Amino acid sequence: MLPIWTIWLWGRNPRVTLWRALALGALFYVLGRFAFPPVHVSGMSMEPTIHDGAWRLGNKLKFLQREPERGELVMVRMAGWRAFYLKRVLALPGETIAFSNGVLLINGRVQAEPYLRCGSAWQLPATRVPLGEYFVAGDNRAVPLAAHKAGLTRRGDIAGGLLW
């Protein structure tokens, strides 16, 4: 009869437990690396939707079968495949985006942004988004547009969305 702590630690059959642990480790590595990477948010550009220091789960498979839509959160590639900007899609390819006293206009029409908590004074002249590109920005409009990492990004640099 094995001591109870040994059973807790290794199970009744340590070899099977070891193989299970290895298989689980490999599964989590593959899922985390290629499909659902854990995302540690650094910075306040997505406040108040996502706070500085929060943990989320990315989803690299999200836009394999379809294109990002307006209002969706996307991970924008920096370099390599571990660090990303987390932004919201505001304008799609071919659309014209503008900000007038913080109000978002797409093709000249006012867009509701229910995810915002505070107003802003963002100003942007009408800008056409080139084909194959998206206009992305963070939710923290308290930061002036000039100091905010917002603008055009290529479709190829959108690495995925958020699972949660």
Add this chain to the structure above:
Amino acid sequence: MVNKVLLVLLVGGALWLGAWWWLGGDRELKKIVRQSDRLAAALHKAPGNGLLGLATRTREIADFFAHQAQITPGEPLPALHSREEVLGVAASTLQAVSSLEVKILDREVSWVRPQEEAAMRLAVEVLVQAHGERQKLLHTYAVNWIREEERWVIATAQIAESIRRPDSSGQ
């Protein structure tokens, strides 16, 4: 029996990968990666660090750059066109800030001309404290490394953000 075969395959595969990594043609790329780590470490200035050894430190930083280096570090720093200019800006920056930390978040490196020139894309987080204000900057750089006097040095570096401002013309 199956377990033993799997174990042998796993160990053999790991050994083969290790040998490929250590002995393969990518050793020079690893040297370049290590150079970028060393540069980030050389730029570090802890809070309260005085100016002791500043000249040595800035020369050490400048040694990471080619004689005719073309560097665009981004605002508020000016564009630089030689190792001497890098040395000058490094000295004045380290004097002006009370602390500086450069963290490499991610990078990818590939050959432009094998064993002679490599292109690196580098994502960095810069934490800087100056005049009582603390700032966190995120930047992506496109860096070209060349071999000069048997060392890997930076020939060009410029901001290469994946999110860019629209042209002021509005188009």
